[in-house]
Amino acid sequence: MFNQKISSDGAAGIYHETHIVPKGQYEGVHGNMPVYGLAHATGHKAITSGLHSALQRLENKA
Numbered sequence: 001m002f003n004q005k006i007s008s009d010g011a012a013g014i015y016h017e018t019h020i021v022p023k024g025q026y027e028g029v030h031g032n033m034p035v036y037g038l039a040h041a042t043g044h045k046a047i048t049s050g051l052h053s054a055l056q057r058l059e060n061k062a
Helices: 002-006 038-042 052-060
Strands: none
Touching: none
16 A cells, blocks of 8 residues: 555655664664554664663663
């Protein structure tokens, strides 16, 4: 249905990726959106002044 509505003129596209990663070594960043996806399934953590980088956030997972 989606592909039929957008046609094939190149104006919009979709993609899907699958990755196998160690437990707790992933991150999803969402702005102005409800908590869903990984955040809904594994817990939401706000980005604060002490957690600017992905490495800081991943190391600080509790």
